[in-house]
Amino acid sequence: MSEFLLCFSSKKELPGEKWASGFPPFEGVPRQKLAYCPESRLAVKLFSFFASSKLETRHSAHVQRFKQLISDLEGAVEADRPDEKHKAIAVLQELFSGFVGVAGQRTWATHSFIPASRFLLSREVDWRHSAALKKGVQTWGEARPYFTSGSHNFMARGGEVLFLQLWHALRGTPPDLQQWLEGRYPYIHWPEVAARVEHGLDELLGEIDAPLAELGSVIEHAGTREPAIEELKNDQKFGWVPRASSQEAALFAWELANIVASQQDSLRKVRVLQDLCCLQVLRSICFQAARLVGPDGQPQAADFAGGYAWITVGPQAGLGTDLGKVSKASHSATEDLLYKAVRSEEVPALSGASPTDAAADKADQHAFRLFRALGKQIGLIVPRTGPMRFTLSGTLVEATALALIPPGERVSFDEFLWRLYRHFGIAVGAAQIEAASSTLAEGIRLAPQRDSAAWLEDELKRGGFLIALSDATPLVETPD
Structure with missing residues (x-):
């Protein structure tokens, strides 16, 4: 679900088009590669998850940068006593760490947030711990090349498949899809579904986004101090889905539209949506x-x-x-x-295999x-x-x-x-x-x-x- 919502909210590069989020229109199925540019939120992850992450993968360079990040944030807090500054940062840390989605035995960079808001969505980031140790990495600057993305170890394109299925069904307008729905599912009013899905997901991701984004920007600003915690900005290429999957995608779209329009609170909608994505x-x-x-x-x-x-x-x-x-x-x-x-x-045989x-x-x-x-x-x-x-x-x-x-x-x-x-x-x-x-x-x-x-x-x-x-x-x- 996190990967699906990340694909939805991220800016996408279309052939001959500007970057656009959501489900931007395209003519038919494009022959060119499609890509999106997700956020990594590396500074916020270091701040939120480092203290509770797996001990064996806490590199000394990460320890140093984490301590500096905490110190810089405490210096930005206006308070009369040092203990009040420390308490304010601890509360902020508890807030963001409380939104942890998947952690397990992973290192801090590979943790993910519950996708309850647009700001909490972030791409998969791997930390190549063994390679960094082998090369004798000592500083944060030396450690930067060992943060990688796009390996699909955790976000293994399942959410990307869900997004592409919906994108094709909603914008690719398969010619016989509406006729198929009218014959089997007369209660689904297909022309309204696309707007309901896009509007509902935007509202869901924006419901508690403003305060989290404002607080998160403070952390990210502190992360720009040298040595800067640089975000991973490389594009992510989309894969593909079979055209025939537009049938089950249409059912998914209508069901999703009902859930995001329901009168549940945003966190409950996220939990229900997770079950729907699995189904x-x-x-x-x-x-x-x-x-x-x-x-x-x-x-x-x-x-x-x-x-x-x-x-x-x-x-x-x-x-x-x-x-x-x-x-x-x-x-x-x-x-x-x-x-x-x-x-x-x-x-079908793929790639000549x-x-x-x-x-x-x-x-x-x-x-x-x-x-x-x-x-x-x-x-x-x-x-x-x-x-x-x-x-x-x-x-x-x-x-x-x-x-x-x-x-x-x-x-x-x-x-x-x-x-x-x-x-x-x-x-x-x-x-x-x-x-x-x-x-x-x-x-x-x-x-x-x-x-x-x-x-x-x-x-x-x-x-x-x-x-x-x-x-x-x-x-x-x-x-x-």
């Missing part, structure tokens, strides 16, 4: 796999364009139940689809193994070990409700179940499971069960999204 990665993998493996490239399930299904049960449903067994079979069928896709003869067993095995890391790991991480796949099945965690129920129902609108529970299926392939109700059964092996079927979606009703009720009616199907709504 889009998994959905896109399955959409593309079905295009390669499905009969004649057509969807295997007539009422869902993706050609796959995730038959989903309650988090507590045991594997011994009929629903649990069918969900396990659905998970196995999905992984089998992804396994076959990377070995399909329809996969010939497919080998080793290449296919490596591709599995970005296919069914990625699907499994990411699915477990967000609560779509349980348990952590043992036979796996699909479910929806409480956070995913919230994310799908906010994504599939525009703010202030209501739909019947049955309609919500169909939207879950027709957007993500998530089959919960008896009718959806029956429709999804065509994606399973012959002989694996489930007898209709009226209460198969009862657990989801309970989850929606706990989240405040369900209006129970005594004489009719419940309604699902999002707060106005």
Whole structure:
């Protein structure tokens, strides 16, 4: 999600055009390379994360520059006593370090902020610690060449793919996309989606940006003192996405527009958007796999364009139940689809490379193994070990409700179940499971069960999204 929002907010270089942020228009799909210029925020990262970073990668040159940065900032604080200056800087440090997104065992330069504002977005920066030690680096000036970007060790282009999918769908205007949506998703008013997405993301990134940017500029100004903490300014080249991915991108765009327009606070929107981005990665993998493996490239399930299904049960449903067994079979069928896709003869050869067993095995890391790991991480796949099945965690129920129902609108529970299926392939109700059964092996079927979606009703009720009616199907709504 951080990489996706970084691509969105950064200035982009278009063929024959000026730099522009957001989703600038372009004519068709450009043949030339596209690039963007993201910020690195190196001074702010040093200030915020150095004290809590991995000890083994705290180079002596970093220690010296960190101490100088703190000293310069304290000198800029107007206070009567030194301890008050120290306290003011400590509070500022706690503020920015509190927005830490990904840290783990990384060094301070490779930490990332929660993408809650435009100022907190920053590119991937690597510190080549071993190489610096080998060369005997002693000063900050000598250390500068060992900060690098663009290796895609952490921001591995997943967010870039999401951005390019949206950019192509929203601005490339695939000729048959609107017709496809009108036939399958009549409630999506496509001409309005582009403006809703761009406006909503701008508002989200700007909601708390002004105070953070003002405070951050003080840190960056202090970082200009010699030896200056120079930002990494080199361009980042975009990759590419298949044209056919505009279908799942269009669904993603409408869902994203609903989330950013919701009445949640900005930090909650960021959390929900993170789940949606993960679901889009998994959905896109399955959409593309079905295009390669499905009969004649057509969807295997007539009422869902993706050609796959995730038959989903309650988090507590045991594997011994009929629903649990069918969900396990659905998970196995999905992984089998992804396994076959990377070995399909329809996969185009890239850069003249010939497919080998080793290449296919490596591709599995970005296919069914990625699907499994990411699915477990967000609560779509349980348990952590043992036979796996699909479910929806409480956070995913919230994310799908906010994504599939525009703010202030209501739909019947049955309609919500169909939207879950027709957007993500998530089959919960008896009718959806029956429709999804065509994606399973012959002989694996489930007898209709009226209460198969009862657990989801309970989850929606706990989240405040369900209006129970005594004489009719419940309604699902999002707060106005």
